[in-house]
Amino acid sequence: HRTDGGIVRKVWLLFVALLILPAPFPAARLNAADTGKRAMPSGAAKNGASQSKGVRFELDFDLDAYYTSVDLIGSLTDKPIPYVGEKKEFEIYRDLLFSSYLPRFFLLEASINPMPCLGVVVKKNFRDTYEDADMGEDFNWVKVITAGFQEPWAASFFLGDVVSFSRAGQKKECWNKGFMGYLLSVGNYHIKDNELIRDDWYEVEWKIKGDRESPTQKLHWSFRIGGKFHANPDVTDVLYVSLRRSRLDFLASETSFLKNSGFEYTVDVSSHSLQFVRHYFKVDKKWPVKDKRFAVTLALGVIWESDKRYHGRLRDEGVDNLQFLLQPNIEF
Template sequence: MKTNKTILKVIATLLFLFITTSNIFAEEENGAADKKRVSLEYEIDPYYSSIDLFISLTDKPISDVGEKEEVEIYKDLLYSSHIPQFLLFEASVNPLPSLGVYLKDRNLDTYNRGEISPNFNLIKAMTAGFEEPHALSVFFGNVVNFATPGEDRLYGNKGYMGYLFSMGNYHIKDNVLINDNWYEIEWKIKGDRKTPTSRLNWSFRIGGKLHENTEIRNILYFSIRRSRIDYEASPAAILRNSGFEYTADVSTKNYDVMRHYFFVDKKWPWKRIGTAFSIAVGFVWESDQKYSGSLKEKEKRDDFQFILRPNISF
């Protein structure tokens, strides 16, 4: 396995983006107006962490729409999404799923200690649902700030609508890395709205994913996600501190369903430090036709995997 080399490549990519962007901001002759056209942000999460470079394709910086209604914001984005005004480069890594791969490859004893029963491994349940350890992405579309003019900027707190192209060189199956150059293209609408008392994020996306490894089926997919944290609500409040995600994959060959991915979560916010602890439960169902050749299970049956995913949101 090339786990260590893969991790080093991801780290090198993140450092390259950081250094490149730092040099951009260091060019004082560009003026304050030009600086607003380029920005660097990052997201840290145990399951998905990224560093993003925003570049405006026009003379205008990212607009503030904090006072607009949510429906009105996305109506404006939808009408203008066919003319991309922003370019975004992203390098992302899935830390805990990558750790699951590492443990199974390099520390099998620790991985096997997670086996609660013959059909349930805790480490696998905590990392199920992620099919790649990392990715490089390019987004073309429109971006808005949810903050109102004069309001303190929070990382994230943006809305997106446009087209995303992603690629990577590995696929994850049962916590094992498989060599696979894959390419993904999607149209998406995404929001991450933050206030001092709440956080609401959501996404809707449709797209397709192609694999150079012929033993992995090419797919089309549909996905929807929504998550809410309310620091003012009672810890027992379910709807105001919860989330869900659902993704369905179908084969590009015959449109048979290849995968269902679904979970719901409950959050317990901690207002004093601005974080929330959550537990997600769900499942991943995969058709026995998703893989072929050496990747296909000997027993011709569909695969069902429970999800049990603790997390901390900042």
């Protein structure tokens, strides 16, 4: 399960190059005038998910304090993205689950995790500030706020199907698509205790991911199952299952928890022993600002890691690590 470091670096650089070079994809460009969380190409991609046959690419940009990405979506057929209509949430999950066997689209993504990177910078370059954030033997405010992702950045390739929840020609400044298929991600560093560890890793997974937005409501979800494998022998290879759901409703009461909340849970087991090595769980509450169309969010959670999560010099022998999460954010 080990990778060749040179191959991983070359693949990662190739993915990034494909995303930042605009020449081969004249139809995919960022529209700086677009407002909100996502900027998309003008025309069919912006007004609805079903495009004309001449448009084969879309560019999506997602800006977030914990996960920022740019995605290039390409069609493998001349058919437009299919419209699945206004369905209930359960029906969406069911339809996506059984429609990924025939890939019709691909997606290239370059991503960076700003807050985890900030934690690395603070610990490395502002050591006094980092140590002043200690509130006990196992509690550090910088670590609590910046924890979550185990890598600073990644490049990914997705192959699967895409469906639309918006009708063709629908005049909406919103993003209404569901993705289902297979994902390959690569990177060259691992984060442990706000420190960068050299590690050429790759990750393979099958996933369902969707974003459904209207002027008054936003629903985001994902289900993933896969494995992550490391060239660094001190980092355990894992298999995992992950669930995430987030809902924002501007018409719901501010006290409504289910309609303005989210959760994420990921469990990792060793690919060799199948023992639990990591649990990641967080819940968040959203307070929508109705007249401004954004929400203030606060996520609380925990990360548990067994002493078998790492080996060699990275292992804390006989010590299970429990890390708390506190993630303030703004959702547009």
